[in-house]
Amino acid sequence: MQAEPALVSGLIEVCRATIAANSDHLCALDRAIGDGDHGTNMQRGCEAVSAERAELSSLPLADAVEKIGLTLVMNIGGAAGPLYGTLLMELGRELRKRDEGAEFSLVLKQAIDAVAKRGRSHAGDKTLLDVLYPVHAALAERSPLSDIAIRAERSADQTAAMKAMRGRASYLGDRSIGHIDPGASSCALLTTAICHYLGENHSA
Numbered sequence: 544m545q546a547e548p549a550l551v552s553g554l555i556e557v558c559r560a561t562i563a564a565n566s567d568h569l570c571a572l573d574r575a576i577g578d579g580d581h582g583t584n585m586q587r588g589c590e591a592v593s594a595e596r597a598e599l600s601s602l603p604l605a606d607a608v609e610k611i612g613l614t615l616v617m618n619i620g621g622a623a624g625p626l627y628g629t630l631l632m633e634l635g636r637e638l639r640k641r642d643e644g645a646e647f648s649l650v651l652k653q654a655i656d657a658v659a660k661r662g663r664s665h666a667g668d669k670t671l672l673d674v675l676y677p678v679h680a681a682l683a684e685r686s687p688l689s690d691i692a693i694r695a696e697r698s699a700d701q702t703a704a705m706k707a708m709r710g711r712a713s714y715l716g717d718r719s720i721g722h723i724d725p726g727a728s729s730c731a732l733l734t735t736a737i738c739h740y741l742g743e744n745h746s747a
C-alpha cells in the first residue's frame with residue numbers, strides 16, 4: 544500500500560512539533576519518578592525521524608512505519624527507545640502482512656503486544672502501555688478521533704494512581720504513586736496530535 548506522501552510527512556511534523564513543545568514538561572514528569580530525560584530522549588528521536596521525512600514520505604506505508612521504528616530505536620535511547628521503536632517496527636511489519644482492508648485496530652493490537660513482550664510489562668504497570676491499550680480499545684469500538692484523544696489523555700492522567708512496576712520509576716515503589724508516568728504522557732500527547740491531524744486532514 545502506497546502511503547499518501549503528504550499524510551506521512553504531515554504526521555511526522557505534527558509529532559515532532561508536539562514533542563518539542565512538551566519536552567520540558569516530559570522531562571519534569573521524568574524528574575519526579577525517573578532521571579529527567581524523557582523529553583529530550585523523545586525530542587532526539589522525533590528530530591531524527593523528521594530529518595528523514597523526504598525519504599520516508601516516498602516509501603510504501605508499511606516500509607515507512609518500520610523505518611521510523613528503527614530510527615526511533617537508534618535515537619531515543621533509554622527505555623523508551625526500544626519500546627516506541629518496537630511499536631512502530633511491528634506496526635510496519637503487521638501492515639505489510641495484512642490485506643489492505645485489514646482492521647487497523649487488529650494491526651495495532653499486535654504491535655502493542657510486541658511492546659508488552661519487549662518490556663516484560665502489562666496493563667497497570669504504569670507505563671506507556673496504560674495509554675496504548677485504552678487507545679486500542681477505543682479504536683476497536685470505532686470511537687471518533689476526538690474521543691480516542693480524550694481517552695488517551697485521561698488514561699495518562701490515571702497512571703498517577705498506579706504504582707510503577709517497570710523501568711526506573713519502579714525503584715521508587717509506593718513513592719511512584721501520585722505522579723503521571725512520563726511515557727504514558729508522551730504517548731497521550733502523540734495520540735492526541737495524530738487524532739487532531741487526521742481529523743483535520745484525512746476525514747475518511
Ligand code: ADP
Pocket residue numbers: 573577578579580581584585620621622623624626661662663664669670671672709710711724725726727
Ligand atoms: P529511561 O527510563 O531509560 O530514562 P525514558 O525516560 O526515555 O527512559 O522513558 C521512561 C518511560 O519508559 C517510562 O515512563 C515508561 O512509560 C516507559 N518504560 C520504562 N520501562 C518500561 C517497560 N519495561 N515496559 C514498558 N514501558 C516502560
Ligand code: MG
Pocket residue numbers: 573577578579580581621
Ligand atoms: Mg528517563
